[in-house]
Amino acid sequence: MPLVFGIIFTFILILILLKTSERCSKIWFANVHEIVFYYIMEFFVGNLRKRCLRNIKLEISNDPTRSREGRLRILEIGPAGGRNFAFYPEKSLLICVEPNEYFRSFFNRKKGQFESLHLENFYCTGAEDMNEIKDESVDIVVSTFVLCSVQDMEKSLKKIKRVLVKKGKYYYLEHDRDPNHLIRFFQKLIEPCWSLLTHKCHLTRPIGNSIKKAGFSQVVQNDSRPYFFIFVPQYFIYGTAVK
Secondary structure, eight states: OHHHHHHHHHHHHHHHHHHHOHHHHHHHHHHHIIIIIHHHHHHHHHHHHHHHHTTGGGOOOSSHHHHHHTOOEEEEESOTTTTTGGGSOTTOEEEEEOSOGGGHHHHHHHHTTOTTSEEEEEEOSOGGGOTTSOTTOEEEEEEESOTTTOSOHHHHHHHHHHHEEEEEEEEEEEEOOOSOHHHHHHHHHHHHHHHHHTTSOOSSOOHHHHHHTSOOSEEEEEEEOOSOOTTSSOOEEEEEEEO
16 A cells, blocks of 8 residues: 555656656656657557658659759658658658757667768757748658647648648648547546646647648548557547648
8 A cells, every 4th residue: 555655646746847847847758758658659550650651752852953863851840769760761851840859869869870861950949930941941741749749730730831842741640639529538537647748748639630721732631540548549640731
């Protein structure tokens, strides 16, 4: 019994610390994500990541110069520890937007394994504030499990559309608001605690519908419900949106 109370007390202290300190919340999430959480997610949804991103290497830039050089300019929002680098064509020009500076050491370590990717810029900011990136300057935008935690989803989608070249593509993989009302009810109950442990991740955002309503010329979206822990993310969407 003392052990149980000790665990509960420690858990409550962690929640209080994450609630009151932005720095501690960022450090916690960066380390837990890269050391533990990423591997759990990949076990269940790794195949969805492959399905979502496998065609990026087949893309051709709509910019004449990059097309002749066989390059793509790719913007990744929320790259964390660089887990998507394996899906990018060699010689790609890479721009990254990552609001959590404590992912940078994991990012640099992974980037060292992909020397053919040229990192043009790394902005430590949110998707809503990536004003430094020029209009219609990137061929591909990628985000995986990002829109659940941005401050303003609609504004982020507008920024994504703004920076894409004409006919450029947005590749995304996200967990979405569960269509099952019972599951959604329990997700709403645990969402405040979940959001603290995962640095502002929301379980019940209607991400798929928001992407469809963001003004892209075409959206091809798939959904999947792989076996996962009950009442946490278990309904996923992935696809491409064309400007």
